[in-house]
Amino acid sequence: MDIVVEHLTKRYGPQKAVDNVSFRVKAGEVLGFLGPNGAGKTTTMKAISCYINPDEGDVKVGGYSIKEHPEIIKKNIGYLPENNPLYQDMNIIDFLEFIAKIHGIPRYLIPERILDMVRICGLEGEKHKLISELSKGYQQRVGLAQALIHDPEILILDEPTTGLDPNQIVEIRELIKRIGKEKTVILSSHILAEVEATCDRILIINNGRIVVDGTAEELRKQAAGNEILKLGIQGGDVNDIFESLLNLETVDSVDFIDIDKQLFEVQSLKEETSVKPIFDLCVRNNYYISELTPTEKKLEDIFRQLTLH
Known part of the structure; x- marks a missing residue:
């Protein structure tokens, strides 16, 4: 029925x-x-x-x-x-x-x-x-x-x-x-x-x-919207890496997750992916990637976002 x-x-x-x-x-x-x-x-x-x-x-x-x-x-x-x-x-x-x-x-x-x-x-x-x-x-x-x-x-x-x-x-x-x-x-x-x-x-x-x-x-x-990546990069100065990531054409914003471990949160522009540009950046500068994980929005976050108003 x-x-x-x-x-x-x-x-x-x-x-x-x-x-x-x-x-x-x-x-x-x-x-x-x-x-x-x-x-x-x-x-x-x-x-x-x-x-x-x-x-x-x-x-x-x-x-x-x-x-x-x-x-x-x-x-x-x-x-x-x-x-x-x-x-x-x-x-x-x-x-x-x-x-x-x-x-x-x-x-x-x-x-x-x-x-x-x-x-x-x-x-x-x-x-x-x-x-x-x-x-x-x-x-x-x-x-x-x-x-x-x-x-x-x-x-x-x-x-x-x-x-x-x-x-x-x-x-x-x-x-x-x-x-x-x-x-x-x-x-x-x-x-x-x-x-x-x-x-x-x-x-x-x-x-x-x-x-x-x-x-x-x-x-x-x-709710996912823009691509969000948890990114670890080693082999260079943390501030230089931060600036380089921010200058990538596909990147909307960069934030620090852990400065000591050189972990960043990278948010891409809408309908863009930054995975290949990040790899190319690391090759050019002899950096190496310690972590690269897509971050999925949790259902809890979506629920809070929709019901807090």
Whole structure:
């Protein structure tokens, strides 16, 4: 099922939590919804899940509008909210049976669906425990199981690894990747590594507006701009080398990284590369290169650049 968000706006008093947001998620895609806390991620996901009504705009899921057919959309969506509300005094099997009945799954199918969820979410060793006895990681697995038990076509996960330890984070990410091979997934997070590890495409939202839409690779290329080289040159006076680099026709700027080690950061002019001119310079002056490394803009830098305003 495709998801089409059209000009979505939601206000809380005078504050616009979501401001004229539009995007599309294709069937079978894992979309990372990235942004700082308070950017509008949760509000957007609640609107898609029919938990809140937008003030303006619409969301269509498989062609159905959240305004006209919320009951059809809810049947096709599995939702794991950030705080993962679970009944702590129930054991896993009883809880999943309760959720299955709420979703109207026929009684004769419920035991099979519960066994499927226990297997898919890795709950075999814990299935008879009370939810209150489970670690945070296993409680997240139970949350995923309740979101999946009615076999929805779309899975919406709001900050799914909040509060987990590193091992649990890796396990939940692997689980999401496996599920993502069969379903459309929207995953919100403020953790870049999480989105990059699990998602096909990234939306960055800030102050209620989408500021970026693309793959991690596309974001890097888009933000890369001019070529930046980390360059080490030996065999000459550091100031002479600095001046010579600055005088190259392809070079926009030169900066020192470490004067003692004679390490420089060289930024080329737009759509130019300085690699060959640097080699030619070294040959002419009997310098030798100790290091020449292209510097890629990190996703963290791009994220900060886009969300600090």
